[in-house]
Amino acid sequence: MSKNKSSKRWLQTQNKDLYVKKARKLDFRSRAIYKLQEIDEKDQLIKPNYCVVDLGSSPGSWSQYLSGIIDSSGRIVAIDILPMNPIEQVLFISGDFTDEIIQKQCLKEVGEYGADLVISDMAPNLTGIRVTDQSRNMAIAELVYDFSTQILKPGGDLLVKLFEGDGTYEYRQLLKEKFAKVLVRKPKASRDQSREFYVLARSYVL
Numbered sequence: 001m002s003k004n005k006s007s008k009r010w011l012q013t014q015n016k017d018l019y020v021k022k023a024r025k026l027d028f029r030s031r032a033i034y035k036l037q038e039i040d041e042k043d044q045l046i047k048p049n050y051c052v053v054d055l056g057s058s059p060g061s062w063s064q065y066l067s068g069i070i071d072s073s074g075r076i077v078a079i080d081i082l083p084m085n086p087i088e089q090v091l092f093i094s095g096d097f098t099d100e101i102i103q104k105q106c107l108k109e110v111g112e113y114g115a116d117l118v119i120s121d122m123a124p125n126l127t128g129i130r131v132t133d134q135s136r137n138m139a140i141a142e143l144v145y146d147f148s149t150q151i152l153k154p155g156g157d158l159l160v161k162l163f164e165g166d167g168t169y170e171y172r173q174l175l176k177e178k179f180a181k182v183l184v185r186k187p188k189a190s191r192d193q194s195r196e197f198y199v200l201a202r203s204y205v206l
């Protein structure tokens with residue numbers, strides 16, 4: 001299929017999508033908001049006084065959702081390699097999460113008490129080569145895990161996006177070593193045909 005045809009088809013699907021329409025109507029920057037909302041409503045992830053780190057935050061719908069719940073007693077720190085328009089209460093760090101300097105900056109912003117929750121919706125750019133893409137996805141998920149063990153408070157939670165394929169079982173086993181409970185979530189807003197799903201690791205144990 002030509003590039004033009006496939007982008008036309010993507011636009012048509014996007015326009016028909018109920019979550020896209022709903023997000024536009026309510027001024028959310030992406031339909032991804034409904035993935036976080038569904039998980040939060042089921043698992044009660046976010047509280048008004050929480051310190052939350054949003055990894056891969058742009059265009060910003062998860063940060064918008066957080067800023068609607070978290071009050072001045074909490075904190076939101078967001079990171080993305082792409083720009084993000086400002087959101088009230090959200091401290092945005094522009095840069096590559098895999099860069100140690102960016103991680104250090106985030107640790108500094110969060111401060112000594114640590115974060116209550118880390119959420120990652122990051123997905124590396126696709127090459128179209130399935131094995132390469134999967135190993136890149138898993139590599140970034142492993143970095144998110146390592147970073148979470150540095151930034152989370154004891155008892156804190158981690159929500160991370162994965163793609164079904166090699167390494168996801170082992171990843172969940174790894175999380176079980178440091179978290180009391182490891183759950184799998186596939187919110188309705190996550191398209192059926194997508195291999196994407198989320199792992200929710202609860203109650204970080206030092």
Ligand SMILES: C[S@@+](CC[C@H](N)C(=O)[O-])C[C@H]1O[C@@H](n2cnc3c(N)ncnc32)[C@H](O)[C@@H]1O
Pocket residue numbers: 029030032033055056057058059060061062063079080081082095096097098121122123124125
């Ligand atoms: C699916 S989008 C996130 C959507 C977001 N949750 C929202 O609700 O608007 C994935 C984001 O991850 C970011 N990303 C991917 N790799 C990254 C990296 N190494 N460092 C920082 N951001 C990254 C991309 O730039 C992209 O904006």
